[in-house]
Amino acid sequence: MSEPASRPEFPHPERPHPEIPPPERPLSIVLADDAVLLREGVRSLLEEEGLEVLASVGDGEALLYEVSGHRPDLAIVDVRMPPTHSDEGLRAALRIKREHPGVGVLMLSQYVAREYASELLSTEMPGIGYLLKDRITEIDGFLRAVRNVAAGGTVIDPAVVRTLLRSPDQRRAVSRLTPREVEVLEAMTEGLSNRGISERLFLSMSTVEKAISAIFDKFELLGDEQTSRRVRAVLTYLEEQ
Numbered sequence: 001m002s003e004p005a006s007r008p009e010f011p012h013p014e015r016p017h018p019e020i021p022p023p024e025r026p027l028s029i030v031l032a033d034d035a036v037l038l039r040e041g042v043r044s045l046l047e048e049e050g051l052e053v054l055a056s057v058g059d060g061e062a063l064l065y066e067v068s069g070h071r072p073d074l075a076i077v078d079v080r081m082p083p084t085h086s087d088e089g090l091r092a093a094l095r096i097k098r099e100h101p102g103v104g105v106l107m108l109s110q111y112v113a114r115e116y117a118s119e120l121l122s123t124e125m126p127g128i129g130y131l132l133k134d135r136i137t138e139i140d141g142f143l144r145a146v147r148n149v150a151a152g153g154t155v156i157d158p159a160v161v162r163t164l165l166r167s168p169d170q171r172r173a174v175s176r177l178t179p180r181e182v183e184v185l186e187a188m189t190e191g192l193s194n195r196g197i198s199e200r201l202f203l204s205m206s207t208v209e210k211a212i213s214a215i216f217d218k219f220e221l222l223g224d225e226q227t228s229r230r231v232r233a234v235l236t237y238l239e240e241q
Helices: 036-048 060-070 088-099 114-121 133-137 139-150 158-165 168-174 179-189 194-201 205-218 226-236
Strands: 028-032 052-057 074-078 104-109 128-132 154-156
Touching: 028 036, 028 060, 036 052, 036 133, 036 139, 052 060, 060 074, 060 088, 074 088, 074 139, 088 104, 104 133, 104 139, 128 133, 128 139, 133 139, 139 154, 154 179, 179 194, 179 205, 194 205
Parallel strands: 028 052, 028 074, 074 104, 104 128, 128 154
Antiparallel strands: none
16 A cells, blocks of 8 residues: 655744744834824824824823833824813823833924923933924825834924024024034934935035034034934034023
């Protein structure tokens, strides 16, 4: 009696094929805004990009509850939410950074509020962003900001930077910078890497590196950790409010 033909071996259904890497976990987000249409529009945009929105809420208390339960990569938060529509979102964001420093926080605001940006960014913690809501329609830039902040970067809306530069104190703080160095610093506030700045401003990498080095020198930012000095250079805009 002949032996039955051996069956071909297939990977175990519960075990991934050794040559196929497991899929990357999607970026996880908790979204908070009391404007339902805007909130759901942002949610739809994020999910279309393959990001995972774990919860979508309309007030600060619900935001804190969901962040505590899910521990997402990022919280996207409206500055003004119920009940007073003043700074509930900001207060919730600051509490998130105190209690869950690994969660990135991207604040959204209807208009430039210098004091809010200053208070949030002065935490000097990684993973902080402040954007005007108008930036959401600039989809590529908005998604880049989402990913940068979730990865621990600092992103500040260019309109906020321009507003701060108009104040006398801030003009004095940056008066030693050349126009080129100001352009590079503005790009840094958006969380762009050296290569991203090079592409944005059509500069060579060496020119970008020299400009950043000059910014550090003129702001007297010493130390070897470039990431820390980049954040501190951005914060120099905000420290004399």
